[in-house]
Amino acid sequence: MSRTxxxxxxxxxxxxxxxxxxxxxxxxxxxxxxxxxxxxxxGRAGDGELAGYQRPEVISHIRAIRRYIETDGAMLPNAVVVAFNGEVHFRPSRTASVLDFATVGELQIPIGVDGVDKPALLVDGQQRVAAIRDAEVESFPIAAVGFVADDDEQRSQFILVNNTKPLPKGLIHELIPGSAGYLPPKYARRKLPASVMTQLNLNPEGPFFERIQTPTSPDGYIKDNSVLKMIENSLFEGALYRYRDPIDGSGDEATMVAHLEMFWSIVRETWPDEWALAPRKSRLTHGVGIQSLGYVMDTLTDGYHVDHLDRAEIERKMKSIDQIAAWSGGQWSLAPDDLRRWNGLQNTPNDVKLLTNLLLRAVRN
Known part of the structure; x- marks a missing residue:
């Protein structure tokens, strides 16, 4: 029966x-x-907007915690963290507070209506809560900490709470663009690149559409970190720098996306078969190929606004690379004494540098 x-x-x-x-x-x-x-x-809503931030339940982890909870003397001292909406209220007691920053009182939380959104979201502790839910115990009191926040701030708090834990990088990369408030420097630096990458992955007309592997695009085969590095390199030292505000770190994201899609659509058209293959079958979609071609993009397009780029000239330059490329077969002639099988290049700084130099020699000649 529905509770109303x-x-x-x-x-x-x-x-x-x-x-x-x-x-x-x-x-x-x-x-x-x-x-x-x-x-x-x-997940992703129908319009492509990011929805939520929690990873799926880890069944093995939940099972282990549940077994512990069901033992005598079980204790979970760490508090779970929840984010409340504006429906939750605090009523202070009439007792005078000894500390001016701490007040004893009563937290009033509405519950009990089916089909209505709950007034709180779990920011940290979902595996513990799931284990308590499933445990064969009558009750299990726990400590909790709550704060009032909107959805964007909940994501930031989720990242901060889990900053010292091994959160999947892909999950962090998807959460960062929609996060508000303070982020650790290593994440703040990636906020703009991650936002640009997300837009590349969501554009049905673009060359990267659903090809970048993320938690909400699990069938993608290009590693998100490879694309992020390519974008970061261009943002801080290459062609995308012109669209970025170096003071506050913001940028003209729509124009950045247009610039990237113009170049990478040429890549897709030049090597359509190799672009459709997973990295283990094509070095074009491998980290070494994505990063090296990113440097080629910077060389060919740096200093030009996307509206003034000569697409025909860039296509001609890319065809010169086609003459020496070994994306999915043959050999790379990196130097007179350095011949590599097509899959002999790895995603290491040295191999990225070697391949970049080879590709740049081709377009310059």
Missing amino acids: KRSILRLPALRIKQGSREIYSFAVDGKLLLDFTAVSRI
């Missing part, structure tokens, strides 16, 4: 002020947590 009336879960809580923000520390029966907390699974 909302009830209020009232929990003792401590409100802690951190600058202009507030967080809430409270205890709750882990069996009740999913009554008001949802897990935001990462």
Whole structure:
């Protein structure tokens, strides 16, 4: 039977002020947590917008935690982290607070309506919560920390909470573009490249459409890190630099995407068969090929706005590469004393440099 009336879960809580923000520390029966907390699974909406941020449940991990919870003396001391929407309220108690930044009170959380979005999303602790959900115990109280935030900030907090844990890089790359607030420097540097990469992967008319492997595009065969490195190199030292604001790190993303798609559509048209093959069968879609051709793009297009590029001239230059290329068969003649089988090149700095030099000699001659 559908529940249509909302009830209020009232929990003792401590409100802690951190600058202009507030967080809430409270205890709750882990069996009740999913009554008001949802897990935001990462995916893409129909319009291509990123939805959610959580990776799938890891069954083996959940099973191990569950077995532990079902033993005598089990303890999970780490708090789970939840992000509340504006429906959750804190009512301070009448007792005077000893500390000016900490207030004892009651957290009021609405629960109990089917078909209505839950007022909280789980930012950290989904495997523990799933294990408690499945465990054959009557209850299992846990510590929790909550804060009020919108969807973009939830993603940032998710990245920050998991910064010291081995989150899959692909998941981070998809989350970064839609994240708001502070990000660690290594992630902040990749925010713009990751956003550009996402747009390349989502454009049905573009050469990279669904070819870049990400959590929301698992059938892609070009490694996201290869494309990211290519974009980063061009943003900071190459042709895409002209579209970037070096002060705040922002940029004209639409024009960057147009510039990249113009060049890489020529790559696709020059080598259509090799472009359709996975990296193990074609060095064109391998990291060494993506990065090396990225440097070729910078050489041929640096200093020109995409609207003023001579496509016919670039196509002619790419045909000169075709004469010496060994993307999926034959040999690379890197130097008089350095012949490599087509798959002998690896995604290492040295091999990227060797292949780049070979390709640049071809287009310059």
